[in-house]
Amino acid sequence: MLWIPITLLSAITEAALTIERKRLVTDATPFQLALIQGGISALVFGLLLPLTWRGHIDVLVWALIVIRSVSDACAAVLMFVAMERDEASRIMPITALAPLFIVGLELAWSGRHPSALGLVGVLLVTVGVFALLRGTKKESGRRITPGMLPIFGVTLCWSLSSTIHGIVTPRIGPLLYLGLSQTLIFFLILLYGFLFGKTTVKELRVLPVRKNITLGIFASLTQVLQMFAQSLTLASYVIALKRSSLVFAMIGSALVLKEKIARRIFPTLLLCGGAMLIILFG
Numbered sequence: 001m002l003w004i005p006i007t008l009l010s011a012i013t014e015a016a017l018t019i020e021r022k023r024l025v026t027d028a029t030p031f032q033l034a035l036i037q038g039g040i041s042a043l044v045f046g047l048l049l050p051l052t053w054r055g056h057i058d059v060l061v062w063a064l065i066v067i068r069s070v071s072d073a074c075a076a077v078l079m080f081v082a083m084e085r086d087e088a089s090r091i092m093p094i095t096a097l098a099p100l101f102i103v104g105l106e107l108a109w110s111g112r113h114p115s116a117l118g119l120v121g122v123l124l125v126t127v128g129v130f131a132l133l134r135g136t137k138k139e140s141g142r143r144i145t146p147g148m149l150p151i152f153g154v155t156l157c158w159s160l161s162s163t164i165h166g167i168v169t170p171r172i173g174p175l176l177y178l179g180l181s182q183t184l185i186f187f188l189i190l191l192y193g194f195l196f197g198k199t200t201v202k203e204l205r206v207l208p209v210r211k212n213i214t215l216g217i218f219a220s221l222t223q224v225l226q227m228f229a230q231s232l233t234l235a236s237y238v239i240a241l242k243r244s245s246l247v248f249a250m251i252g253s254a255l256v257l258k259e260k261i262a263r264r265i266f267p268t269l270l271l272c273g274g275a276m277l278i279i280l281f282g
Contacts, residue, residue: 030080040216086147121277128270
């Protein structure tokens with residue numbers, strides 16, 4: 001049962017990463033923070049490439065790694081845009097929609113239909129979304145706030161990436177997969193910065209890495225802990241339990257960021273519970 005405390009620790013570090021994203025976004029641009037987070041993760045997992053390299057990798061696997069990297073690079077930037085525009089405890093529960101989208105992608109990819117309990121999870125997620133939007137309207141006078149559209153984009157990207165994880169990881173192993181994809185994600189974010197005028201070589205030299213280093217540390221740590229936990233039990237158990245990070249993040253938002261979470265507790269629990277059912281039984 002060692003996987004349970006390890007997974008919970010991974011969920012806590014994921015929640016800490018959420019809090020840090022929101023806390024630091026006031027002092028740097030979304031691009032800068034995404035680049036720092038991606039750069040540290042690329043350094044950590046890229047160092048493992050010589051130890052995990054297997055030689056020949058299928059063209060299909062390379063294509064999927066590239067697609068996943070583009071998707072996660074987009075998600076990294078969009079996440080900080082969302083944090084810049086909105087409160088963390090309001091928008092992060094929306095990411096619980098990811099398992100719902102994954103079910104749709106799996107249905108399209110393999111024709112796999114959700115189980116009865118999976119459908120219950122879909123219902124809980126749907127109700128949770130409506131409850132969240134209703135609470136948002138009471139708080140701000142509108143259902144859709146500025147950070148919701150970017151976080152919805154993040155959720156779509158994560159759904160695609162998670163589907164690819166399940167295809168690629170069994171073929172080349174998790175560490176090699178992380179090393180290749182995290183390195184590529186960093187260079188894609190960097191390329192985005194140069195192409196769209198978000199940075200210059202001169203600005204990169206004064207990038208506030210030390211001040212924001214916790215982003216990369218938490219991002220790397222949560223992935224390492226998740227991979228370790230998944231080596232001890234079924235991946236679905238780990239991913240489902242890690243959804244508790246939404247609850248930890250909501251508590252952290254109240255304690256650290258002083259956000260008002262009263263109207264967000266019930267929707268978050270519904271979304272978290274529904275996501276767990278979809279992951280475990282979908």
